[in-house]
Structure formats: structure tokens, C-alpha cells
Amino acid sequence: MSDLISMTLAEARDAIRAKKFSSRELTGAFVSAIEKARPLNAFITEAGEQALTMADAADKRIAAGQIGALEGLPLAIKDLFCTKGVRTTAASKILGNFVPSYESTVTQNLWDAGAVMLGKTNLDEFAMGSSNETSAFGNVINPWRAKNSNVNLVPGGSSGGSSAAVAADLCLAATGTDTGGSIRQPAAVTGRVGLKPTYGRCSRFGVVAFASSLDQAGPMTKTVKDAAIMLKTMASVDAKDSTSVDIEVPDYEKLLEGGIKGLRVGIPKEYRIDGVPAEINALWTKGADWLKAQGAEIVEVSLPHTKYALPTYYIVAPAEASSNLARYDGVKFGYRAEGVRDITDLYEKSRGQGFGAEVQRRILIGTYVLSAGYYDAYYSRAQKLRTLIKRDFEQAFEKCDVLLTPTTPGPAFGVGAKTSDPLEMYLQDVFTVTVNLVGLPGISVPAGLSENGLPLGLQLIGQAFDEATLLRVALAVETAADFKHSPAKWWSV
Amino acid sequence: MVVRMNAPIKNKLLKGETGEWEIVIGMEVHAQVLSQSKLFSGASTTFGAEPNNNVSFIDAGFPGMLPVINEKCVEQAVRTGLGLKAKINLRSLFDRKNYFYPDLPQGYQISQYKDPIVGEGEVLIDLKDGESIKVGIERLHLEQDAGKSLHDQHPDHSFVDLNRSGIALMEIVSKPHMRTSEEAAAFLKKLRAIVRYLGTCDGNMDEGSMRADVNVSVCRVGGYDEFRKTGSFKSLGTRCEIKNVNSMRFIAQAVEYEARRQIEVIEGGGTIAQETRLYDSKLGETRSMRSKEEAHDYRYFPDPDLLPLEFEQSWVDAIAKTLPELPDEKKARFMQSGLSPYDASVLVGERELADYYEELAKGVDAKAAANWLNNEIVGRLNRDGLSITDVPVSAAANNAIIQMIFDQTISGKIAKDLLDVVWTEGGDPRQVVEARGMKQVTDTGAIDAAIEAVIAANPDKVEEVKAKPKLSAWFVGQVMKQTGGKANPAAVNAALKTRLNLPDEG
Incomplete structure (x- = not known):
């Protein structure tokens, strides 16, 4: 079976x-x-x-x-x-x-x-x-x-x-x-x-x-x-x-x-990023060609504030996280450190031992950007950028129905390859974070294999609450890509 | 009614070693919203439940729990704002105030920081001399209460009771418009009366439903006027915030102590540090809790779990239509009917007292009704340790007693006896008067007979009175005694004068 x-x-x-x-x-x-x-x-x-x-x-x-x-x-x-x-x-x-x-x-x-x-x-x-x-x-x-x-x-x-x-x-x-x-x-x-x-x-x-x-x-x-x-x-x-x-x-x-005949697919020019491997951009172009072949119209659009998305995200997300994770304090449920002197010691030890390094890093960043004297420079400006990024998308969607971009800057990497440099790790999200900042729907569809035989995806971004159109275009990509690959089950041999 | 924005500073100065000082007071009052359930959860708000019985997963800050605004609490805040004649903001925001404490399960309090639901308003406060002063309201916002840490239950454990966690509070912030401890206490008293009239807070200070933080500063004479003119806080002294003062009496004491302390510090060459202080009601003093440097950085930011709070003006208008007559309006109406400003403000201080008075005063002289209530009924309530809601004799029954005084069925003296009877034994006052023969005697025949009896028994006194007419009071007393107190004193006086040939002035 x-x-x-x-x-x-x-x-x-x-x-x-x-x-x-x-x-x-x-x-x-x-x-x-x-x-x-x-x-x-x-x-x-x-x-x-x-x-x-x-x-x-x-x-x-x-x-x-x-x-x-x-x-x-x-x-x-x-x-x-x-x-x-x-x-x-x-x-x-x-x-x-x-x-x-x-x-x-x-x-x-x-x-x-x-x-x-x-x-x-x-x-x-x-x-x-x-x-x-x-x-x-x-x-x-x-x-x-x-x-x-x-x-x-x-x-x-x-x-x-x-x-x-x-x-x-x-x-x-x-x-x-x-x-x-x-x-x-x-x-x-x-x-x-x-x-x-x-x-x-x-x-x-x-x-x-x-x-x-x-x-x-x-x-x-x-x-x-x-x-x-x-x-x-x-x-x-x-x-x-x-x-x-x-x-x-x-x-x-x-x-x-129903197909995608007549749908306008936007290609945001700011998503051509230096340092992204050629095979990623090649796949992206291929994706546009597939959609064009099925009757869609390809239009170039601009999302001028794209370069601010990643920094904005790494202010907003840690800020909210620093507050959301305050409830894990060893008092009510979950892990509590042993041998503590007083309540401050309980907090420091429980949280210090209970959270891993990356979570602690983000709590610290979040606490910092919300602090008195830094709030205006960071959190407040990030919120303003969020508004500008949102406007980018509103303007782009006057010219198209969905956007097509790569999902990631490359295929899967080796275990431990990026753990020593958080910034390089954060770059994994360069094509995806923007969508979260503006609340829009996005989907990744497998579109092909890299030179070394690893899967690559294409991302489609839709308009708010129009997942139906997004899925229809995704189906078109899926059909054209005809991605039938599966990993060899080496673990159960 | 005299209303001043800025009352003259007579009797409002404190004398120090180096001259006179003015006190400036502002208040932040936390009033618990009257509602069945909490601000962001469905848990009950009933007071006195077993520890941690009124707690939902939301109140306890469990993973994945989200706050959902309780519309009733919003309505109560708007209602209170209307009662404070304040600007209602159709759009307001909830923010997170972040700090760690075991009785704050989420690690943050949901409050309103930059955009509160209610803006500027005002409260008229009533002082003992009948004067009224306008105190500005800066804002009112909604926020969650924290739980309670219990440190005295176990030698080396602390306990946390989350029943209060998440209960809706209205924080009402005044402008620094009060100048004496009396004004500060009067402000809280008036605010309490207003929220109780509105039904938005039960005002129960013993149960913590109303708590006040008092901001006190001192400045040289003239500094306050300068502040009112320019709005610049630079002309005022540095303020200290006294936390959680939980009775009118303590507010007055805390202000007095704190003002004296600040004057002493400044006159001794020191400066006042902006800090939070605690009032110790046992020692009658304030002491430092934390300085500005130790103050928390609350890292306020808009709560992403909640949408901006928005509603229509029409909703506010509909709430406005259901507002009851408030203390100031009632006071004005009472004064029109003949009461003094003082009497009127005492009566409107408690809605139940005012309601009782209104029934009591139906069809009788307002002043007489107010005196009867203040002297006889309130006197007996105080004696018995009762409140107006427990009064054993109905307003209608008292109304009947007052009517009997006015139509001379009974004397004022008998009326008091009559009240004592119905107070302890109950019964309809008119029937009691009939049954016990308490009716006043105005029948001259009966009075004359009593006079003759007294003369016959005291021939020597007759001569004394004739020589010294002022002694006739002794005869009046004897005749009253003879008639069991029922004789009309005026009728007795007149009959005596005729019988003993006394001059008119005597």
C-alpha cells in the first residue's frame, strides 16, 4: 500500500x-x-x-x-x-x-x-x-x-x-x-x-x-x-x-x-537583485513565458520601496515578538529555572535558559527598537515605510492582477551553512517578507530544478482576499512547469 | 451659584520658613467599569470570588490567546465621557504597556496611550462654603487591570490571584486645577457621584473599584496664575505622584503631608525629584517608591491584536439620550426650589439620598424637608450605622410626618418622638398619631384647664412670674407637661399671657 x-x-x-x-x-x-x-x-x-x-x-x-x-x-x-x-x-x-x-x-x-x-x-x-x-x-x-x-x-x-x-x-x-x-x-x-x-x-x-x-x-x-x-x-x-x-x-x-486568458501578470523590476544566481532569474523569465503562452499579458511594474522591506520587517517583527514573548516568564506555565533568588532572577534565568539564541536576539532587537529615545528612529519609521510599501502595491495593482517573482534567492542550502551569519540567513526572506508587511496573499509553486538537482519555486502575489485568482494563476504555472520530481526516499532504505 | 475657573487664593497658601507657598494638585483616578465581563475576555467581574476563579485563558496570558473588546465597556466609557462633558473620540487606539510583573500574565497591559477614547472635559466641584470650582479633565482612557500578588500567605512563597486581571478600568486624568486638600477630596467625591449616577462604576473604594493617584507640587505665590495664563508647566514646581490613595480622608492627609515635605525640602536648599511615592496611612506619611531614573520604560506600541476602536456619532448620540439627570443639574433644580447651595450639594452627593429627598419633599416646603432629612433622618442613620439605602422609614412616611407638622396636627417635638416610634416599631405615622393620641391640642378649653391646674398647684410661682415675666417659660413647660406635650406651644403662650395679665414683650 x-x-x-x-x-x-x-x-x-x-x-x-x-x-x-x-x-x-x-x-x-x-x-x-x-x-x-x-x-x-x-x-x-x-x-x-x-x-x-x-x-x-x-x-x-x-x-x-x-x-x-x-x-x-x-x-x-x-x-x-x-x-x-x-x-x-x-x-x-x-x-x-x-x-x-x-x-x-x-x-x-x-x-x-x-x-x-x-x-x-x-x-x-x-x-x-x-x-x-x-x-x-x-x-x-x-x-x-x-x-x-x-x-x-x-x-x-x-x-x-x-x-x-x-x-x-x-x-x-x-x-x-x-x-x-x-x-x-x-x-x-x-x-x-x-x-x-x-x-x-x-x-x-x-x-x-x-x-x-x-x-x-x-x-x-x-x-x-x-x-x-x-x-x-x-x-x-x-x-x-x-x-x-x-x-x-x-x-x-x-x-x-477557467484559465488565465486576459489576466495581467506584473513583473516587479526591483526584484532583480544583485547577487541572485542566474538560474533563479532564468526560471523567473521562464515562468513569465509560460503564463504569456496561456494567454496572460505580461507587464513590468515598479515597487520602488522594495529595498526597505527587509529592514522594515526586521524592526516590526522583533518589536511585536519582544512583547508577545513576554508572557513566557516561568511564572504560570512552561519552563521555570531552578535555584533562583528572587523574581528578577527567576525571569532572567528562566528566559535565559528557556529561549534559544535566535529568539533572544530578536527579543533584544525588538526591545531596543521600542525603547524610549529609539522608538521614533526605528519603530515609528518602520510603520511609515509599511504605509509606503502598501502604496507601492496599490499602484502596481492598477496595472496588473497578480505579480510574479522568484520565491527564494536560491535552492536549499547545507545544514549549518548560514547559521554563523544571521544577516545572510535573513536574506532568505528577501522576496517573501514584503507580502507580509502589506497583508497580501502569496503562493509558491514548484517550477523547476536547479543545476544541482534541487527544487526551485516561483512566487505569485495576489490582491487582498482574492486568493481565487491567485490560485488560478498558480495552477497555470504548475501545469506549465509540470514538476513531477520527488526526493529519493534515502531515509527508509 | 458661584462658579470660578480659578478661585481666589484666600486660605489656600501654606506658610513656610521663607514665605508663602501655593499647592497645585492633579489627579489620576482609576474607576472600575461596571460590566458583567472583563475588557477583553468573557470572564466574570464579580467581586469576592475565590482566588483565580474568574480567570479565562486570555486573562492568564496563555499561548495563542487573543483579546476581543467588550462593547459594553466601550459604551460605559463613552457614557462617562458624556457625564464629564468631554470630547468623545470616534476613533481611538489600544496600546501595549510592557513590563514584567508576576500579576501581569501577558507581560504587558493593554491600555490607551496616544489616542484615548475620551478627550478634554470638566467637573464642577463643590466646596463647603457653597462655592463651586471647575476642574478640567485631560482625558479618559480604557485599560486592563492587573492581578494581585499576595506576599503574606506563606513564609517563602508569593501567590498570584488573577481574578482582577483584565477587568476594565477607566483612567480619568484631571488637569492640575486643584489647590487644596479639600479641593482634591471634593474632586474625587464629585467624580464618584457622577459615575455612580451614570451607573458606570460603583465607586466602592473599599473594594478597590475606585483608586486615586495624586500629583502634588508646590510653587511660589503667583506661579499657578502664571500657569493658568500661559499653560506653561515651567511656572509650577516639580511634581510627585502619590500612588493608590484609597479614601477621601487619606487624600487630604497625603496632600497636606506631601506639600509640607516639599516645602521643607526646597526651603532647606534641596530640590524636588520627580518620583512616585507611596502614602502610608498608618504613619500618615509619603515615601519614595521609585525615582524617574528607576521608572519603567514601558515601550508603548499599538496592540496589533486589536483593530482601532471606531464608532459612529449616532451611537454616541443614542447613549447621550439615556443619560440620567446628573448631580449639577439636580443641584441647580434643588436650589431653585429654595435650598441653599450647601444643602443642595449635600443631597445630590449620593444619588439614593437625592432620590429619597425628592420623594420626601413632595408637596411640602423644600427647606423643611431638607432640614428634616439632614437633621432627623441622616442623624438617626449615622447613629445606627446605616446608609440611606437601609433607611427603615420610607420617604412617603416621612413626608406624612412633615405634612402633620405643617397642618399643626402634631408639634415639632412630637414629630421627633413619632419618628422614633416608626423608626423602631414601623407603622403608618398617621395611624400611630391617632392610636397613641399624639395629636397636638389647640383646643383652648383644654389648655385653659391645664393652666388653671398649674396655677392652683403653684400659687407662689404666679407672683414671681408677675414680677419677672421672663419666668413664664416655666409655666409653659408645666402646661406642656400637663398635656403630655401635645399642647400647641404658641396657644399655651397666648393663653398664659391673657390669664396672668403679662405684657406682650416678655
């Missing part, structure tokens, strides 16, 4: 409905695949037993004719989503053995639709990272390896556990969260699809917060169609999240049809 696990979400859904196999059979196949793939370290918590129980319940509902949109379909959940009764770590030591007694809205939506939870996937600590190397539970290994190489590569980040799980067929699809590229970048370097919806499309309730004005949950899938199916269920307006937006969630899967 090894073929079960390589199915797409849509194929498995249709097969289960046609009673070709049960959810228990499908779930069981994934549970054993996950066990075999432990060398990848994609999961922090495997929930095999619970998955089989959920699968049995789904099978009963299927037998009774009560079939939800994702009935019986096994998924992996990024360990940033709180799951009732299942340990939630945010890949940090500071949460200790925290077991929530509540469920995030996004995962609740999935379970309500009949989905099955296989476990909680690894990530960068508090989603801060682009390589999944800041996890307190160890780094994740990318299932892909370069041509003729045994070197372990990173799966991207922060949703690196989810990207590895999808690429290694350890789930039908996974959830991710994206604050500066954390869905799109790992999807790109593992050859799969990652969608960051419009800010406000998915509820943030029950998702451990990194940077509240940027965080957004989204699907990581094998295909564009699967992303459409997942988003339909994940998205909802939520009374428990004041920033979720009450705009109808359409049937994205149905809206995939």
Missing part, C-alpha cells in the same frame, strides 16, 4: 469517498511512514494512536454518509498551533511540557471537516528562522539531496517540519504559518506548494504568536488544487480574533477552472 502515501489530497479524498480504502488504512500507512522517516526529524510529537482513533471515527461517519470536506484525510500540524490535549511546544524549551486545553480555530476547522491529525511538526523556535535550525528539538533534514551528494540540506523555515513532511510523503498536506516567508520559502526548497493567505483570512486564535500583525496560517500541499481544498476549510471569520475578516470564503477548488 506504499502508493497510498504518495497520493495528492484530492486523489485520496476522492478515493475514500469511492470507498477504495478506509481512512484507517490510509492513516496507518502514514503512521508507519512517519516512524521510518524519523531521521528527518520532521515531527516533534507523533500522534499515531490518536490518528488511528480519529481515522476510525471518520470511517464511521463515512459509513453513515456524513462526509466532511476532509473526511478521513491525515494531515500534519505545525507545532505552533495549539491542539487540545496534545503537547504544543513552538519548538521552544520555554514551553516545557505545555499541553493546551483548547484548540486553535484553524485546526478545529480541519477536525470539524473530518481531517485526521498525524502529529505536530518541527519548526524554528517560535517560527523565528529560515532553515529550521533554531528548533530546541533539533534541526529538520530536507528529504531532497543535491545530485550525487549525501550532504544534509535544510528544509527551509520556519515551517520546515511541515515542508519536509509533505515532500517526504509523511502526510497528505500540512499546516504552516507565515510571518515573513515561513510557508513559501520551505515549500519552494522542498518542491511543494505553500500558500500564505491574506492577513485576516485565517484566524490567529490558538496559534502561538510571533508577530501579530504579520502572522498568517496557510496550507502546505503537494499541488495547487490541494492548497485550494485546504484553504477553503482552514479559512473562517472568527469572533475570537478581532483581526480576522468577515469576507465570504469561496469554493476555491471550483474557481480553479
